[in-house]
Amino acid sequence: MEILTAERECTFKLPGVKKEDSGNYTCVYSEDKQPVNTVSGVEKNAIFIQVTDFMMAQIFVKTPHVFEGDNVDVKCTHFNVKTPKILHVYLCKDGIGVSVAAAQTEEASFKLRQVSKEDSGNYSCVYSLKKHVTSSVTSTSFKNSVIIQVTVLTDHERASIEMDVHHWWVNVIRLLCSVGVVIAAVAVLIIHNFCSKRRHTIKKK
Structure with a gap:
């Protein structure tokens, strides 16, 4: 030029x-x-x-270290565009698109349901004004990415966690029962005092 x-x-x-x-x-x-x-x-x-057809977005994961069977919420945000058009936001795992969502605001949400060990990897978000086949989308930059690590529990560890949860519920039920007994005792005492005062008032009349 x-x-x-x-x-x-x-x-x-x-x-x-x-x-x-x-x-x-x-x-x-x-x-x-x-x-x-x-x-x-x-x-x-x-x-x-x-x-390029794709721009990088920010990615946020509340808890990147999870257990097998958990659900993981992923958010993609900070789209650097000024357009009223719908954006096609892609969630990528290890640089390859695995899911897509349409966004008109500053945020797109994804949910990884009942994750397994195979879901562990490096996740990133890209977006485009054009719609693409999800599996053809690539993300070559890992600058704005998070590593999700899925831990697989052994049968012994799973049984131990279930036992801890059981004990926790038992303690909660015991606490609720104790509080209920105290409330019932206070209610009986209030009713007794009320009845006593009423009988005393009737006798005076």
Whole structure:
């Protein structure tokens, strides 16, 4: 591209860029007019522009370390676009799309149900204005990603947790029964005092 100017600064606009426009860009200048296709730049002063269908989003997981059989809630947010159009948000595992959701706001939610050991991996979020086949979506950057680790319990560990849960419920029931007994005793005492005062008042009359 060429601009004729006497200013110390000039701006080029690349309209409607495509993937093929990705590459290293440099600026050079000359006092003499040269054919554009014969001009070459210096690579050390270049910037690389990447044109892609996908943009990275932030990913949030409340608890990345979970047990087998748990449900995991994943949220994708911070979409860097200013458009009223629907965005197609993709959840990727180890760089490959595994799920898609449509978003019109600043957030898209995913739920991993009853996870297993095979669900462990590096998860990230990307989004696009275009709809793609989920399995064809890729995420090459792990900068904005989280590692979900699924722990598989042995039969002994599972039995131990179930026993702890059982004891916890037993203690809660005992506490509720104790509180119930106290409330009943207080109620009986109040009723007794009320009846005693009423009988005393009737006798005076």
